[in-house]
């Protein structure tokens with residue numbers, strides 16, 4: 164396979180021009196909205212807002228409809244448990260329910276799928292694996308457990324549909340995962356960026372030679388954003404692979420980098436939206452307007468062809484940089500978001516009159532060689548000063564230069580964010596970083612302790 168060849172999950176669709184794709188989306192959107200006034204949740208919502216969904220003739224009119232939020236969906240489910248009035252089929256027609264990650268005491272965000280819904284979502288999951296070169300017999304390591312969240316289950320089914328040989332490693336220790344990957348000759352793997360950093364380090368500790376012991380490995384999918392171009396280049400070099408990225412949500416927005424991966428010729432690649440399955444708008448949260456090329460917005464999702472549970476203009480809270488159709492060198496007219504740009508709007512911290520984004524700190528800190536992970540807190544000290552403290556975990560090899568590393572990181576963070584950080588490097592023991600429960604889901608690195616002045620981050624209490 165050469166970098167210039169293309170792979171298609173649907174060659175006819177992938178060869179359409181932007182105008183033809185827009186016509187297709189407009190038609191699918193009108194069909195999706197045709198019955199939505201009869202839906203218990205959306206019908207009531209639109210009556211309350213005095214809007215008529217039949218006035219939406221295409222994607223350009225979507226802004227006529229209000230954006231719904233996670234709290235609305237959870238509230239609906241709480242009033243008519245477990246599915247809410249949004250359910251548009253008999254419960255006996257549901258073949259799959261998925262819950263969003265981070266489900267908490269606030270209630271469950273449930274998505275129910277009919278057989279047709281599940282087939283559509285699996286087609287969107289297969290697309291990215293086909294673009295990456297997976298097919299019958301490809302050995303794929305999944306580092307995400309199969310649970311009530313969407314990803315692990317849908318990937319498992321999609322890979323089965325392609326005839327892949329799926330290694331289900333979520334839940335094992337890193338040592339066990341590496342052993343399985345080597346003995347079965349892994350060819351692709353799906354892993355969070357934060358965990359890939361740690362796995363790379365642990366592979367060295369356990370005596371693996373990445374290029375020799377995983378010589379068939381060609382593709383690594385990293386998810387979740389929070390990595391820099393330099394980190395992606397380093398991973399690609401160390402593992403000798405093409406890096407790909409997926410953006411996926413339990414609300415059935417599944418987007419992928421094409422065969423070019425995350426590092427396109429001219430920098431960061433594009434995670435392409437799949438226009439026959441959903442409409443993804445990138446909206447400026449202040450103005451409600453669509454953002455332009457290279458600008459940051461919130462992903463607002465409308466699922467097309469919905470059968471069991473409609474989802475119209477769902478504000479995901481996910482923050483990403485918009486990349487228009489044609490900005491990827493593959494030539495597909497699928498627009499999308501910039502690889503590695505994903506973050507969350509609700510992660511933002513307001514510190515000393517500045518906006519601080521944790522994923523920006525991720526990029527600065529994790530890019531440093533020797534850094535495995537970090538914990539951070541913003542807190543108020545006894546003099547009523549707001550402090551930013553970081554505990555950075557380094558491998559034993561990096562400890563000799565730890566004091567210097569701490570100073571450099573504080574300098575880089577000041578430059579990137581305009582804020583002063585106190586950085587404490589610490590050696591991390593193997594038992595701390597090779598625990599199965601640490602390896603899955605998105606890491607929770609930040610604590611905001613400012614509601615209790617004087618309360619210090621836990622690691623500072625231990626140290627003093």
Ligand SMILES: [Zn+2]
Pocket residue numbers: 420421422423433435491492493494495
């Ligand atoms: Zn592309």
